[in-house]
Amino acid sequence: MRTYLECIPCFVRQGLDALREVCTDEAEIDRILKQVLSVIAGVDRQQTPPEMSRAIHGLIRHELGNVDPYHEIKQCSTRQALEVMPEVRRRIERSDKPFDTAVRFALAGNILDFALASLYQSDQLDTTLARAETQPLDEAMVTQLQHAVDQAQTILWLADNAGETVFDRLLIEQLTDKRFIYAVKAAPIINDATLSDAQAAGVHEVADIIDNGTDAPGTVLKLCSPGFRDIFQNADLVIAKGQANFETLNEVDREIYFLTQIKCVVMARHYGYRIGDWVVTTTTAIASRMQSNQPEVAHDPG
Amino acid sequence: MRTYLECIPCFVRQGLDALREVCTDEAEIDRILKQVLSVIAGVDRQQTPPEMSRAIHGLIRHELGNVDPYHEIKQCSTRQALEVMPEVRRRIERSDKPFDTAVRFALAGNILDFALASLYQSDQLDTTLARAETQPLDEAMVTQLQHAVDQAQTILWLADNAGETVFDRLLIEQLTDKRFIYAVKAAPIINDATLSDAQAAGVHEVADIIDNGTDAPGTVLKLCSPGFRDIFQNADLVIAKGQANFETLNEVDREIYFLTQIKCVVMARHYGYRIGDWVVTTTTAIASRMQSNQPEVAHDPG
Numbered sequence: 001m002r003t004y005l006e007c008i009p010c011f012v013r014q015g016l017d018a019l020r021e022v023c024t025d026e027a028e029i030d031r032i033l034k035q036v037l038s039v040i041a042g043v044d045r046q047q048t049p050p051e052m053s054r055a056i057h058g059l060i061r062h063e064l065g066n067v068d069p070y071h072e073i074k075q076c077s078t079r080q081a082l083e084v085m086p087e088v089r090r091r092i093e094r095s096d097k098p099f100d101t102a103v104r105f106a107l108a109g110n111i112l113d114f115a116l117a118s119l120y121q122s123d124q125l126d127t128t129l130a131r132a133e134t135q136p137l138d139e140a141m142v143t144q145l146q147h148a149v150d151q152a153q154t155i156l157w158l159a160d161n162a163g164e165t166v167f168d169r170l171l172i173e174q175l176t177d178k179r180f181i182y183a184v185k186a187a188p189i190i191n192d193a194t195l196s197d198a199q200a201a202g203v204h205e206v207a208d209i210i211d212n213g214t215d216a217p218g219t220v221l222k223l224c225s226p227g228f229r230d231i232f233q234n235a236d237l238v239i240a241k242g243q244a245n246f247e248t249l250n251e252v253d254r255e256i257y258f259l260t261q262i263k264c265v266v267m268a269r270h271y272g273y274r275i276g277d278w279v280v281t282t283t284t285a286i287a288s289r290m291q292s293n294q295p296e297v298a299h300d301p302g
Numbered sequence: 303m304r305t306y307l308e309c310i311p312c313f314v315r316q317g318l319d320a321l322r323e324v325c326t327d328e329a330e331i332d333r334i335l336k337q338v339l340s341v342i343a344g345v346d347r348q349q350t351p352p353e354m355s356r357a358i359h360g361l362i363r364h365e366l367g368n369v370d371p372y373h374e375i376k377q378c379s380t381r382q383a384l385e386v387m388p389e390v391r392r393r394i395e396r397s398d399k400p401f402d403t404a405v406r407f408a409l410a411g412n413i414l415d416f417a418l419a420s421l422y423q424s425d426q427l428d429t430t431l432a433r434a435e436t437q438p439l440d441e442a443m444v445t446q447l448q449h450a451v452d453q454a455q456t457i458l459w460l461a462d463n464a465g466e467t468v469f470d471r472l473l474i475e476q477l478t479d480k481r482f483i484y485a486v487k488a489a490p491i492i493n494d495a496t497l498s499d500a501q502a503a504g505v506h507e508v509a510d511i512i513d514n515g516t517d518a519p520g521t522v523l524k525l526c527s528p529g530f531r532d533i534f535q536n537a538d539l540v541i542a543k544g545q546a547n548f549e550t551l552n553e554v555d556r557e558i559y560f561l562t563q564i565k566c567v568v569m570a571r572h573y574g575y576r577i578g579d580w581v582v583t584t585t586t587a588i589a590s591r592m593q594s595n596q597p598e599v600a601h602d603p604g
Contacts, residue, residue, distance in 0.1 A: 005318055005328065005331055005332060005335060006318070008335060009311050009312075009314040009315035010311075012310055012314050013311035016307055016308065016311060026307065029307055030347065033310060034344075037310075037339045037340070037342055038340070038343055040339055041336040041339040041340055041343075042336075
């Protein structure tokens with residue numbers, strides 16, 4: 001998905017959010033935010049939104065002397081998720097349909113998204129977990145995912161955010177006869193999970209953790225390491241979490257399962273979803289949805 | 303009120319909204335939006351937000367060949383308001399406290415704000431009018447305003463948006479023994495009322511309409527005409543509608559009554575309000591509120 005004009009105000013807000021996290025000097029924030037505006041003004045909008053985010057947050061980290069603005073937020077998310085983990089695991093294990101329930105909690109965990117930091121509410125995780133088992137979901141797609149998992153030996157899991165990793169782990173641990181490769185970012189970008197975030201969630205107990213060789217949000221294949229791309233091409237099944245993976249991979253030429261909440265109006269309009277929808281879909285399903293629906297892509301003045 | 307960093311993403315969104323209203327050429331919008339980003343990057347944040355808006359929307363109008371992006375929106379707002387006017391007038395006249403009720407509808411009309419165009423919902427006016435008589439309001443301040451009106455001969459009314467003008471008129475027409483001077487903008491800026499918008503609302507039947515000599519939102523005194531400034535200084539009472547007037551006048555050295563809905567998080571935080579509050583206040587009351595509360599001005603990471 002390319003960058004839409006409606007993404008621009010959001011990039012500015014995201015940049016400001018990141019600066020606010022670690023900087024209290026208003027003049028310094030002002031100085032760096034002006035550079036962010038210049039970067040955005042110069043951008044090629046054929047890039048995906050995550051590529052754009054990478055440029056913006058790379059600049060911010062550089063200007064802040066390589067401080068990671070999301071370091072504490074990520075640790076806090078993981079702590080919050082680990083606290084509820086035993087209870088969530090019980091709910092999965094007691095469920096009549098443990099796979100379905102585990103998918104639902106993996107989707108619930110996607111609420112831990114601090115790319116939208118200034119819009120995040122501290123009780124959001126609790127309220128999201130509370131409705132995980134009743135949230136409308138395309139059950140046929142969940143069943144299709146379960147069959148795909150059944151038939152796969154090696155499953156590549158593309159992680160999204162720190163903390164969400166805990167809920168990913170709870171799904172993965174249900175599937176003990178599969179080999180899971182859990183791919184994280186090679187370096188900090190927004191609140192995306194890196195190796196240490198995945199380890200803090202205990203993912204290493206249930207999967208092999210690798211990094212994808214880049215600090216771009218989502219999975220920008222051309223920026224990933226050759227080793228990662230090889231695993232990506234050859235895995236029996238690829239499961240990708242979160243919007244940024246959807247945005248960067250939905251037109252890629254291999255079947256991928258996407259698990260994400262819909263958080264942004266541009267993506268909702270573009271793919272015919274509503275904000276807040278929980279989505280299980282595939283590259284194939286998205287392509288056929290786009291072909292049959294032809295939704296109005298950009299601006300809907302109503 | 304100076305411009306806060308949190309205003310910046312909002313300016314970008316406002317600029318995009320304005321461009322979307324009249325331009326369908328994505329490349330052209332992209333080109334102008336990049337200029338908007340450059341203008342914002344170069345700004346002196348000691349300016350008030352309305353001064354910043356003026357620079358942005360001036361650029362946009364210039365680049366679009368002086369087309370007014372809000373022309374149709376303003377006409378539509380006025381039509382919408384005129385349709386409900388007879389019913390609102392009946393509600394005021396049947397009220398036990400017609401002044402209080404008229405103030406409430408004047409505040410309700412402040413919802414017609416297309417500076418927030420992309421956030422505006424078409425049924426917002428109806429739902430706002432429905433709760434006008436029950437919306438929490440500082441009744442002591444309304445009583446104080448009524449006393450101030452009673453004692454005044456000449457009242458200067460600083461208008462805000464087109465359409466809202468219709469509700470202003472319904473308050474003004476209750477006060478037949480006063481001389482009202484109704485000040486509008488000298489040229490189009492966002493959806494602020496100009497002479498023709500005030501006339502379309504019938505304000506000329508109940509007040510003398512003047513323009514303030516400028517196309518800045520709110521009332522930026524240093525940009526206003528000497529004639530307007532003279533009237534502003536000498537009026538027995540000044541009533542100012544809307545956030546932009548609050549933002550540009552609240553530190554001015556004369557008593558002013560402000561009637562506005564609180565629509566932006568920066569202003570809410572700065573003055574200790576909540577988004578959606580309906581406010582009747584004065585320069586004196588704001589100063590004492592700021593002195594006693596000392597609310598956290600800028601960013602609240604919670």
